[in-house]
Amino acid sequence: MAQNKTEKKVPVIVDGVHGCSAPETYVPPKEPAVQEHLKWFRGLKLGLMMHWSPGSQMGSFESWPLCDEAGEWSQADFRWTDPEEAKQQYENMNKTFNPVKFRPDKWAKLARECGFKYLLFTTKHHDGFCMFDTDTTNYKVTAEDCPFHTHKYADIVGNLYEAFRNEGLAISVYFSKPDWHSEYYWAPQFGEHKSGAANYDAKEHPEVWEKFVQYTHRQIEELTSKYGKVDVLWLDGGVVRPDNKHMDIRLGEVVERIRATTQPHLIVCDRTVGGEYENIITPEQSIPSAMIPVPWESCLTVGGCFSFHYTDHPKSARELVHTLIDVVAKGGNLALNITPQPDGELPAPAVESLLGLGEWLQVNGEGIYETEVCAPYVSTARQGLAYTQKNGNIYVFYRYQERQHYRLPRYLFLEIEKPAVKITLLRNGQELAFVQENGRVKIDTEQISMLGVKYSDCFKVEFDSAAQAGNGGGQ
Structure with a gap:
């Protein structure tokens, strides 16, 4: 992920958003098949993101200890060793990587149970280690010097994709453009490598580039x-871009070949670079403060880090539910990152939080999946309600702030202008009495049963079939 402090600055789209192209620069895809697939993908709303590699054994910040410009922060979890020695130890982690507890079928079943609709998995991070059976390098999980290569699930990417598709989930391919293990990127003939960029100017050495x-x-x-249908090609490492040391990988050439042959629908996310191959913009570890009218996906962590740390602590199920509501109400998808352990298990505390999220979605997912934005999106003026819409109905979320305060204010005021005919509480199917005037729906909450309440309530508002549905503001 974009922990790299040396990447070229990109426009910040809304307050608090890190590492994301500005929406006003967004270029919609021109291919009808891509347009249609992008519309479908935006309806999925929730993806399971996973950063995993041999480096997980060190509990490091992904690949960053290899990068000198990442500085001391990237080696914070293993200051017991010399930085240069740590680099060598990191590079040799492939020789001890043996996640014998890895069960792709269990991961996929858990993902479905927790309400995820797609997988975003690191096929290769900046360190260059391939979690798939590539023919381009021996720095891979299926190589003979990796003890896991004899395991029946040795091709981790291939087995994950098959298992997740079997559970009905879509596939988003995380791939790092920088490759710090490649002799053509950090080329030894050009001396030391200090930053995330190539250690030479591609214009001056075109044959190497x-x-x-x-x-x-x-x-x-x-x-x-090699691995069947993929839905998104998610490219990390915006440092690789034509206007930085002329590092142009001619992405259009390979994308157009793929779309012309095996994947005509392929969505491409060339993160922070902009242009026609950034079909989705990707705020990282943050949520925009307002609705964004172009396709976007926030990548956020269940714990505090993208990679496995022995000292990490997960967010609660309530926090995850509130985060998902906030993202969806503002028009985005949520790629929620969990960090597998070195042995192939998923951390139990994080799994518990995800199961809580899934339990809530089983009841309230109707207001999340395949919805569009609905003004006023996330209201700060009245009770912090969040709004979505689908099939002519409006869904309004009330988020409970603390477990011990699972109670509603005496009256709820929903900002809905069109005449409503029915309001239902999704939690229990209770039909609620209400009054509506001056663009507001007033609900006396004394009629609402609080039995079984968790994290947030969702109110489904229905309208006469002859009336125009929604408050406007659809995507």
Whole structure:
């Protein structure tokens, strides 16, 4: 992820959003198949993101200890060793990586139970280690020097994709454009590597850069041809861009080949670079303060880090539910990252929070999945209510702030202008009495049963079929 402090600055779209292109620069895809698939993908709303690699054994900040410019912060969890020694230890983690508890079928079943609709998995992070069976390098999980290579699930990416598709989930392919293990990126003939960028100017050494371009194209084509249908190509590492050391990987060439052959619908997310191949913009570890009218996906962590840390602590189920509501009401998808352990298990405390999220979605998911934005989106003026809409109905969420305060204010005021005919509480199917005037629906909450309340309530508002549905503001 974009922990890299050296990446080129990109516009900040809304207060508090890190590492994301500005929506006013968004270029919609021109291909009808991509447009249609993007519309479908936006309706999925919730994806399971996973950062996993041999480096998880060190409990490090992903690949960043290898990068000198990442500084001391990236080695915060293993200051017991010399930085140069730590780099070598990190690079050799492939020789001890043996996650014998890895069960892709269990991960996929859990994801479905928790309400996820797609998988976003790190096929390769910046360290260059491939979690798939590539023909381009031996720095991979299926190589003979990796003890896991004899396991029946050794091709981790291939087995995960098959298992998640079997559970009905879509596939988003995380792939790092920087590759700090490649001799064509951090090329030894050009001296030390200090930053996340290549350690030479591609314009001055085109023959070396061309080898890296072909290497990268081959890996992307492997991932989009060997493993069946993929829905999104999610490219991290915005430091690789034509206006930075002329690092142009000619992404259009490989994308158009893929779309012309195996994946005509392919959504591409060239993070922070902009242009026609950034079909989704991606706020990282933050949520925009207002609705965004273009396709976007926040990547957030269940705990505090994207990669596995022995000292990490997960957010509560209530926090995850509130986060999802906030993202969806503002028009986005949520890619929620959980960090697998080095042994292949998922951390139990994080799983418990995800199960709580899934339990809530089983009851209230109707107001989340396949919805569109609905003004006033997330209201700060009245009770912090959040709004979505679908099939002519409006869904209004009230988020409970603390477990011990699971109670409603005496009156709820829903900002709805069109005449409503029925309001139902999704939690228990209770039909509620209400009055409506001056663009507001007033509900006396004394009629509402609080039995079984969890995290947030969702109110379904229905209208006469002859009336125009919604408050406007659809995507």
